[in-house]
Amino acid sequence: MKISKMVSDIPASPTLSITAKVGALKAQGQDVIGFSAGEPDFDTPEHIKEAAIKALRQGKTKYTPAGGTIELKEAICSRTRNDYKLDVGPDNVIISCGAKHSLFNLCLTIFEPGDEVICICPYWVSYPPIIKIAGATPVIIDTTTTDFRLYADQVKEAITKRTKGIIINSPSNPTGMMYGKDELEKIAEICLENDITIISDDIYQKLVFDGASFFSIAALSPEVAEKTFIIHGVSKTYAMTGWRIGYCIGNPEAIKAMTRLQSQSTSNPTSIAQEASMAALTSDQSLAEAMRKTFEGRRNIMVSKLKEIPGLDIIEPDGTFYCFPSIKGLMDRFDGANTFANFLLDNALVAVVPGEGFGSKEHIRVSFATSEDNIIKGLERIKQALT
Numbered sequence: 001m002k003i004s005k006m007v008s009d010i011p012a013s014p015t016l017s018i019t020a021k022v023g024a025l026k027a028q029g030q031d032v033i034g035f036s037a038g039e040p041d042f043d044t045p046e047h048i049k050e051a052a053i054k055a056l057r058q059g060k061t062k063y064t065p066a067g068g069t070i071e072l073k074e075a076i077c078s079r080t081r082n083d084y085k086l087d088v089g090p091d092n093v094i095i096s097c098g099a100k101h102s103l104f105n106l107c108l109t110i111f112e113p114g115d116e117v118i119c120i121c122p123y124w125v126s127y128p129p130i131i132k133i134a135g136a137t138p139v140i141i142d143t144t145t146t147d148f149r150l151y152a153d154q155v156k157e158a159i160t161k162r163t164k165g166i167i168i169n170s171p172s173n174p175t176g177m178m179y180g181k182d183e184l185e186k187i188a189e190i191c192l193e194n195d196i197t198i199i200s201d202d203i204y205q206k207l208v209f210d211g212a213s214f215f216s217i218a219a220l221s222p223e224v225a226e227k228t229f230i231i232h233g234v235s236k237t238y239a240m241t242g243w244r245i246g247y248c249i250g251n252p253e254a255i256k257a258m259t260r261l262q263s264q265s266t267s268n269p270t271s272i273a274q275e276a277s278m279a280a281l282t283s284d285q286s287l288a289e290a291m292r293k294t295f296e297g298r299r300n301i302m303v304s305k306l307k308e309i310p311g312l313d314i315i316e317p318d319g320t321f322y323c324f325p326s327i328k329g330l331m332d333r334f335d336g337a338n339t340f341a342n343f344l345l346d347n348a349l350v351a352v353v354p355g356e357g358f359g360s361k362e363h364i365r366v367s368f369a370t371s372e373d374n375i376i377k378g379l380e381r382i383k384q385a386l387t
């Protein structure tokens, strides 16, 4: 079968591939410790599941408007007004089958061949492929040499006449880094000057540590908000990765066009999942906060244990559920993160995600979306395997 050039060029998501490999090994009875998960290990809170069951019983099992129900859009607006102090209405919102789908719709709607879109490396694995599917070219800013900090000067240098967009992901998958308000201000100014659309992927908004407050570039000023699309969803905050509900907030004209695209592809995201997401967004947030707190405790353990492993170098993540240690100190033994990750799976039965998919062969992503016991046991195994 001839496969189109566009699809032939798309790599499978490396994070999902590793997770599948770990699942297969576990099914064979192998005692694998998985540090590869890109999702909370908690179950979806009971009241959210109950909302879905209620929706089923009430017969909310039909098509909804292609861009999502007005009720869920209102709930998203209310949360956004509260969290971002942004004045948004339902016309600013599209609900899709996950944040990834919203981002996909957005890139196909606003970028085209010849456009350049800036991504900050280490980047989430799906940014470059999605930009390429839209026919545009990803332009990479490397922050592995600046301790994952992003400076406005780096953005300035990356801009050409073709630059149409920049994707900001703070806190970041895979580094856990949060960008400061001062630097975001300078970056936003550069974007306004150069007519560059900002995509702010805020999916980890609620997973920040050490009492820090999350700050989105979209919240800087009405002018910046107008140039920004927020990508968000319920997956990470409410342990709802399988429900597939994400959303995009931004310019109404673009949202309308994205909705047309969605109406000719997936149509609406699942009606029952939309009802469950409404419960997630509008109910008491204490369960989400409890999960965040647990992640923070695990982050502390993981960082301190990683520091004990010779050859690894770790910058403490400000948020998310990932550490992204450097393996530079081991490069005399391994020619890159892929080889190292395979070594760990074969010799320590520990699964990590190699950094290549995030743009760095000198790092691995180690997820702490697993129990404290697993963290301690898994990192001990890595230490043993290396000595």
Ligand SMILES: Cc1ncc(COP(=O)(O)O)c(C=O)c1O
Pocket (backbone or CB within 6 Å): 038, 097, 098, 099, 100, 101, 124, 169, 172, 173, 201, 203, 232, 233, 234, 235, 241, 245, 246
């Ligand atoms: C940075 C980032 N953006 C978006 C997504 C997509 O999330 P969703 O499950 O809502 O599609 C992920 C998931 O891993 C992510 O890490």
